[in-house]
Structures are given as structure tokens and as C-alpha cells.
Amino acid sequence: MVSNREDESGNQHGSGKRISWILPGILCAGFLIAGLILWKSVWIEICQWQASRNLQSHHATEALSWIEQAYELDRQNAETVLTLARAQRRTNQVEDAVETLKKLFQLSGQTEELQREQWLVEAQVGDLKNLEQHLPDMLIDPRGNAADICETFVNSCILNYRFADAQRVIEVWQADFPEDPLPHYYQGRILEHKGNWSQAESEFNAALKLSPEHIPSAYNLARIKLSQNQVDAALEIYKRCLQQQNQHAAALLGMARCLSMQQDVAAARKILKQVQQMPENQIMKAFREVGDPAHVARNAVALQRGQLELSAGNYHQAVTNLETAVSLNPKDRKARLALADAYRGLGELKKAEVQLQVMQKSQAAITRLDECFDLLQKDLTNAELRAEIGEIFLEHISENQGIVWLKNALYYDPDNQRATQALKQYFEQLEYEKQNQVSEE
Numbered sequence: 477m478v479s480n481r482e483d484e485s486g487n488q489h490g491s492g493k494r495i496s497w498i499l500p501g502i503l504c505a506g507f508l509i510a511g512l513i514l515w516k517s518v519w520i521e522i523c524q525w526q527a528s529r530n531l532q533s534h535h536a537t538e539a540l541s542w543i544e545q546a547y548e549l550d551r552q553n554a555e556t557v558l559t560l561a562r563a564q565r566r567t568n569q570v571e572d573a574v575e576t577l578k579k580l581f582q583l584s585g586q587t588e589e590l591q592r593e594q595w596l597v598e599a600q601v602g603d604l605k606n607l608e609q610h611l612p613d614m615l616i617d618p619r620g621n622a623a624d625i626c627e628t629f630v631n632s633c634i635l636n637y638r639f640a641d642a643q644r645v646i647e648v649w650q651a652d653f654p655e656d657p658l659p660h661y662y663q664g665r666i667l668e669h670k671g672n673w674s675q676a677e678s679e680f681n682a683a684l685k686l687s688p689e690h691i692p693s694a695y696n697l698a699r700i701k702l703s704q705n706q707v708d709a710a711l712e713i714y715k716r717c718l719q720q721q722n723q724h725a726a727a728l729l730g731m732a733r734c735l736s737m738q739q740d741v742a743a744a745r746k747i748l749k750q751v752q753q754m755p756e757n758q759i760m761k762a763f764r765e766v767g768d769p770a771h772v773a774r775n776a777v778a779l780q781r782g783q784l785e786l787s788a789g790n791y792h793q794a795v796t797n798l799e800t801a802v803s804l805n806p807k808d809r810k811a812r813l814a815l816a817d818a819y820r821g822l823g824e825l826k827k828a829e830v831q832l833q834v835m836q837k838s839q840a841a842i843t844r845l846d847e848c849f850d851l852l853q854k855d856l857t858n859a860e861l862r863a864e865i866g867e868i869f870l871e872h873i874s875e876n877q878g879i880v881w882l883k884n885a886l887y888y889d890p891d892n893q894r895a896t897q898a899l900k901q902y903f904e905q906l907e908y909e910k911q912n913q914v915s916e917e
Contacts, residue, residue, distance in 0.1 A: 657693060812838075
């Protein structure tokens with residue numbers, strides 16, 4: 477009996493020891509889990525704050541990096557998803573932004589914040605209808621995003637060549653945000669497009685005075701200097717761009733062009749080789765950042781390499797690169813003209829003539845485009861003119877801009893047959909090409 481009681485007592489004593497040892501472990505694990513949950517919540521808030529701060533200071537890439545961290549930790553946080561969509565839009569990842577807004581709709585339904593962001597996404601690709609309609613209300617109650625709203629509207633107006641409307645908003649933007657370099661930058665772009673080089677240069681310099689690290693202003697200023705044959709000045713400005721971002725593809729290509737004009741072929745080749753090794757999306761991103769459309773970025777490296785070899789008299793190498801440039805962007809008149817010169821250098825006159833014929837047709841269309849723009853300034857609501865401009869862009873300059881103009885024509889006249897038919901033919905052809913590609917694969 478004594479033995480049994482001792483066993484029982486011993487077992488009870490052992491259980492007590494185990495419990496006394498396990499309880500602190502459980503408590504520690506609980507504290508650890510609670511700490512991790514708290515840390516996760518705090519870190520998400522930090523990432524959201526950093527992303528918003530970077531968006532307000534026009535550092536969209538940094539904002540995207542911060543908010544992506546928050547999204548990885550919690551994909552159900554509505555504020556995170558909204559900020560992610562905003563950062564994607566601001567970095568020109570419009571398709572991603574659209575998909576992210578769909579996720580936001582699934583999370584929280586059609587909220588006012590979601591609706592406002594949808595209008596901004598539409599405007600990002602040139603569809604101003606909804607943003608323009610609600611612009612006064614959005615600026616009265618900007619919710620901390622007044623500069624973003626102004627920038628999106630102005631950029632969309634520039635896409636639609638509605639410069640007067642853009643300048644009216646720029647004036648308001650500049651008055652409310654006198655330390656913001658972007659109103660000067662966009663004013664400079666408009667003036668540059670109009671051929672007012674001197675005032676455009678002043679605006680880009682004003683932007684750089686407010687923000688010396690603003691690459692788009694520096695890049696466009698360098699382009700003006702280069703167009704005025706101020707090669708040394710342009711080269712120094714491109715170098716300043718690279719001090720801010722040493723792998724900026726657009727600035728590197730600008731440097732290569734300057735070096736080519738200075739007859740430093742070896743140095744230009746070295747830079748072009750460096751850019752050629754970059755991922756395509758990195759090159760496209762750099763050109764978008766400085767305001768150049770996708771069709772310019774698409775063949776920029778091949779075009780610059782071809783022009784360099786052409787100027788050096790290496791016609792075979794020039795033809796190889798320029799044929800690539802034309803295949804990447806068949807609407808590029810500079811590439812076709814350079815290719816014609818390279819063919820002539822090889823004595824292939826028939827091939828050169830083919831390129832020149834395409835050029836002549838394109839040039840006639842561009843002449844008509846200028847006439848359409850002049851006529852449109854006298855009648856801004858003329859849908860037929862906008863449709864014709866869309867057709868010219870679609871065939872001779874840029875498919876994306878052509879679609880913007882054709883849709884814009886339908887905004888002014890939903891029944892416009894010219895725009896409707898052009899869009900129908902374009903998308904039918906696109907679908908036909910996709911189906912053929914699938915069949916070949």
C-alpha cells in the first residue's frame with residue numbers, strides 16, 4: 477500500500493513539474509504570436525505610410541516597392557490594395573492597376589474611393605470623359621491627392637492634344653503647389669511640342685531649380701539642347717540624369733547619340749552595348765518616365781545602333797540594325813530614312829526606293845495631320861476631325877495614340893461612323909493576327 481501511495485505521490489509530483497514547465501512555454505508562445513501579429517500590423521501601417529509619402533513626392537517606383545511589401549503580408553487590406561492600384565497607375569502599369577481595382581471591388585464593393593481611382597486609371601490611357609466630368613468635385617475634395625489628380629488630367633490632355641485645357645489646370649496646380657516641379661515640366665513639354673524651344677527650356681530649368689534630381693525635366697532639356705546642336709551641353713545634362721540613376725536607358729541612349737555626333741564611335745558603341753543588355757521592361761520604363769511613348773522605346777536601341785554604324789560608314793552593320801528597328805516599329809520614319817541611306821551605301825537602290833516611297837506616303841499623312849490639328853483648334857468638338865486624326869495616328873505614327881483619338885471622337889459623337897469603323901477594323905485585324913499566331917504555334 478505504501479508503495480502504491482508513493483507511486484501515486486510521485487506521479488502527481490512529476491505532473492506538477494511538467495505543468496510548471498509547460499505553462500511558461502505556452503505563455504511565451506502566446507506572447508510571441510501576439511508580438512508577430514502586432515509587428516505585422518505595425519509594419520503594414522509603416523509600408524502604407526511610406527508608399528503614400530512617396531506618391532505625394534512623385535517617387536512612384538519607391539511607393540510601389542513599399543506597398544508591395546504590405547500587400548505580401550495582407551492581401552485583404554482594402555487600404556493596401558487601393559494604394560497598390562494607385563502606385564501601379566503612377567508607374568504606368570495600367571493593366572495591373574485595373575486588375576488590382578477588380579480585387580478591391582471584391583473586397584469592399586463599389587466605394588467612392590474605388591470610383592475615383594477608376595476615373596484616374598481611365599484618364600491615364602487618354603480617356604478623359606469621367607475624370608473631366610467629375611474634376612471640379614475631385615479638386616474641391618482632393619483627399620490629399622490634388623497634385624495627382626492635376627497631373628493625371630494634364631497628362632491625359634496632352635495625350636489628346638488638348639493643350640489649352642492642360643494649361644488651364646497647370647495654372648491652378650502651380651498656384652496651389654508652387655514648390656512642385658511638375659507644372660513647369662508639363663508646361664515645358666507642351667511648349668516643346670509647339671516648337672517654342674526657348675520658353676520650353678525656361679520651364680524645364682524652372683522645374684530643375686525646384687527639384688535638381690527630376691530626371692524627366694533634365695532629359696527633355698537635354699533633348700532641346702541636342703536639337704539646337706548644343707552637343708556638349710546636352711551631354712553634360714544626360715550625365716546629370718545618370719548621377720540620379722546610373723542605369724537610365726533613355727539617358728544612356730541620349731549620351732550615345734551625343735558621342736556619335738562628336739565622332740567618338742567607340743565610346744558610343746560601348747554605351748549602346750550596355751543598354752542592349754538591359755531587360756526590355758527596364759528600357760520601356762525609362763522612356764515612359766521621361767514622357768516618351770512606347771513606340772519610341774520599342775526600337776530605340778536598334779535605331780541608335782543603326783544610325784551610329786551608318787555615320788561610321790559601316791553599311792552592312794547599319795542595315796542589320798536598321799532593318800531590326802523598322803521591324804520593331806514599322807511606323808518609324810527616321811528608321812526608314814536611315815535604312816534607305818544604308819541601302820544606298822550598299823548600292824541597293826531598289827530597296828532604298830521602297831523605303832522612300834513608304835516615307836513619302838507617311839509624310840503626306842503627317843502634313844494632313846498638321847492641317848487637322850489647326851482646324852481642330854477652331855472647332856474642338858468636331859468628332860469627324862478627331863476620327864481622321866485617329867486614323868492617321870493608327871496607320872502612320874502610333875496605334876495606342878490612334879485608339880485614344882478614335883475613342884475621343886466617340887466621346888464627342890457616340891454615333892460617329894468613321895471612328896466606329898476604324899476601331900472595328902483595327903480590333904478585328906488584331907484578333908485575326910492573334911488567331912494566326914496561335915495556329916502557327
